[in-house]
Amino acid sequence: xxxxxxxxxxxxxxxxxxxxxxxxxxxxxxxxxxxxxxxxxxxxxxxxxxxxxxxxxxxxxxxxxxxxxxxxxxxxxxxxxxxxxxxxxxxxxxxxxxxxxxxxxxxxxxxxxxxxxxxxxxxxxxxxxxxxxxxxxxxxxxxxxxxxxxxxxxxxxxxxxxxxxxxxxxxxxxxxxxxxxxxxxxxxxxxxxxxxxxxxxxxxxxxxxxxxxxxxxxxxxxxxxxxxxxxxxxxxxxxxxxxxxxxxxxxxxxxxxxxxxxxxxxxxxxxxxxxxxxxxxxxxxxxxxxxxxxxxxxxxxxxxxxxxxxxxxxxxxxxxxxxxxxxxxxxxxxxxxxxxxxxxxxxxxxxxxxxxxxxxxxxxxxxxxxxx
Amino acid sequence: xxxxxxxxxxxxxxxxxxxxxxxxxxxxxxxxxxxxxxxxxxxxxxxxxxxxxxxxxxxxxxxxxxxxxxxxxxxxxxxxxxxxxxxxxxxxxxxxxxxxxxxxxxxxxxxxxxxxxxxxxxxxxxxxxxxxxxxxxxxxxxxxxxxxx
Numbered sequence: 098x099x100x101x102x103x104x105x106x107x108x109x110x111x112x113x114x115x116x117x118x119x120x121x122x123x124x125x126x127x128x129x130x131x132x133x134x135x136x137x138x139x140x141x142x143x144x145x146x147x148x149x150x151x152x153x154x155x156x157x158x159x160x161x162x163x164x165x166x167x168x169x170x171x172x173x174x175x176x177x178x179x180x181x182x183x184x185x186x187x188x189x190x191x192x193x194x195x196x197x198x199x200x201x202x203x204x205x206x207x208x209x210x211x212x213x214x215x216x217x218x219x220x221x222x223x224x225x226x227x228x229x230x231x232x233x234x235x236x237x238x239x240x241x242x243x244x245x246x247x248x249x250x251x252x253x254x255x256x257x258x259x260x261x262x263x264x265x266x267x268x269x270x271x272x273x274x275x276x277x278x279x280x281x282x283x284x285x286x287x288x289x290x291x292x293x294x295x296x297x298x299x300x301x302x303x304x305x306x307x308x309x310x311x312x313x314x315x316x317x318x319x320x321x322x323x324x325x326x327x328x329x330x331x332x333x334x335x336x337x338x339x340x341x342x343x344x345x346x347x348x349x350x351x352x353x354x355x356x357x358x359x360x361x362x363x364x365x366x367x368x369x370x371x372x373x374x375x376x377x378x379x380x381x382x383x384x385x386x387x388x389x390x391x392x393x394x395x396x397x398x399x400x401x402x403x404x405x406x407x408x409x410x411x412x413x414x415x416x417x418x419x420x421x422x423x424x425x426x427x428x429x430x431x432x433x434x435x436x437x438x439x440x441x442x443x444x445x446x447x448x449x450x451x452x453x454x455x456x457x458x459x460x461x462x463x464x465x466x467x468x469x
Numbered sequence: 470x471x472x473x474x475x476x477x478x479x480x481x482x483x484x485x486x487x488x489x490x491x492x493x494x495x496x497x498x499x500x501x502x503x504x505x506x507x508x509x510x511x512x513x514x515x516x517x518x519x520x521x522x523x524x525x526x527x528x529x530x531x532x533x534x535x536x537x538x539x540x541x542x543x544x545x546x547x548x549x550x551x552x553x554x555x556x557x558x559x560x561x562x563x564x565x566x567x568x569x570x571x572x573x574x575x576x577x578x579x580x581x582x583x584x585x586x587x588x589x590x591x592x593x594x595x596x597x598x599x600x601x602x603x604x605x606x607x608x609x610x611x612x613x614x615x616x617x618x
Contacts, residue, residue, distance in 0.1 A: 253484035
């Protein structure tokens with residue numbers, strides 16, 4: 098380790114080269130042995146301007162870390178800087194040595210991202226955060242108790258009325274049996290609704306583990322689960338890959354595909370086509386069918402929970418599937434849409450940001466994404 | 470002998486216990502069902518203690534149907550106690566519960582449940598499930614031989 102260089106003051110003037118910004122707001126800079134700035138991106142220069150810290154005070158703040166980084170250690174630390182307006186801000190900083198072929202550290206790479214604005218976090222935000230955690234926990238408990246406790250009486254309703262139906266079969270007339278049937282059907286409907294609502298709640302709350310996902314193979318995978326009963330033609334274009342939580346996106350595809358299958362037109366050759374493209378920073382995906390379509394005046398209602406455009410006697414359903422689609426898209430920072438005409442087929446689409454929005458703001462940045 | 474071996478049902482809800490008994494009866498499973506309302510009572514029976522002191526501890530049930538949400542002592546604690554005792558740790562334990570939460574399933578298997586079955590709300594499916602359970606655990610499955618204590 099070179100003692101001199103660990104004390105070298107970091108220089109923040111314009112670097113000889115600059116990086117294009119593909120780093121999602123992470124300020125990145127590389128320093129040489131003498132503290133000279135070799136390479137930096139725009140976010141780094143913005144940070145230097147905003148934070149108002151001179152290179153000298155930056156070096157002071159980081160000096161013990163810099164020394165260790167020159168010795169080959171990977172540093173992950175958090176510092177607080179106050180900008181020119183006196184507003185404090187927390188930064189997560191990762192420092193890593195760049196080595197030459199002999200394993201000698203010849204430069205340091207600094208990655209720096211805003212963790213949170215201290216100004217926003219005094220008191221009020223902490224209070225809100227604590228409240229949010231409580232509410233989330235309560236919601237979890239509620240879902241858990243629904244899944245256990247609400248099912249038990251439903252099982253009794255179905256079981257005992259079923260038993261009555263069997264024991265009293267000879268004494269009951271057709272109308273009596275129909276009435277009992279209504280009781281049993283209603284119990285099962287409530288149960289199905291509970292299951293769907295729990296699914297919706299799980300989809301809203303479960304932590305995401307995003308990765309670059311091959312959407313073409315994911316669609317085919319989902320089709321294997323639901324496509325069996327579909328007698329028509331199914332086509333998948335080559336779809337753009339996207340940064341997303343694979344299980345959640347599979348759930349989204351399952352809902353869209355199941356919908357396209359369910360609303361096919363009786364007595365015509367059904368086809369479903371999956372298309373995708375990149376456009377203006379988004380990956381767009383569409384499920385197009387030649388099914389019964391819908392009245393476009395009500396398109397906005399489709400994605401709301403329990404909203405249905407068809408009666409249960411036409412097409413059975415709960416009005417939760419598309420709400421699930423919308424939730425999953427929105428958790429990824431995306432959007433959904435629907436186009437259709439009555440009897441003219443329908444297209445359901447969603448778009449996800451092409452660039453990763455993860456880790457979400459507020460989460461810590463770690464260069465290897467290993468901490469999470 | 471297997472016909473005489475009891476099925477131990479650990480279930481706090483009277484309605485569920487009755488339903489399970491009806492479903493097993495309808496599935497033509499002849500083994501007598503002994504029902505315990507909570508985990509402590511189940512362990513007293515299995516370990517031949519308390520109200521069941523003097524019972525032959527090696528005379529184990531053919532299978533235990535265990536609910537998870539139990540008063541006093543949870544189903545998981547019962548399971549842990551069973552697996553912790555060499556005399557009865559081979560006992561087939563089927564977790565029979567309303568929940569299909571990943572957390573519950575994982576915990577049940579972490580505690581070495583033999584099987585995890587969600588009680589169907591639909592009674593006909595429940596009868597169907599009981600028939601399959603009976604066929605597998607009382608007929609097809611070969612239990613561990615009696616241990617010489």
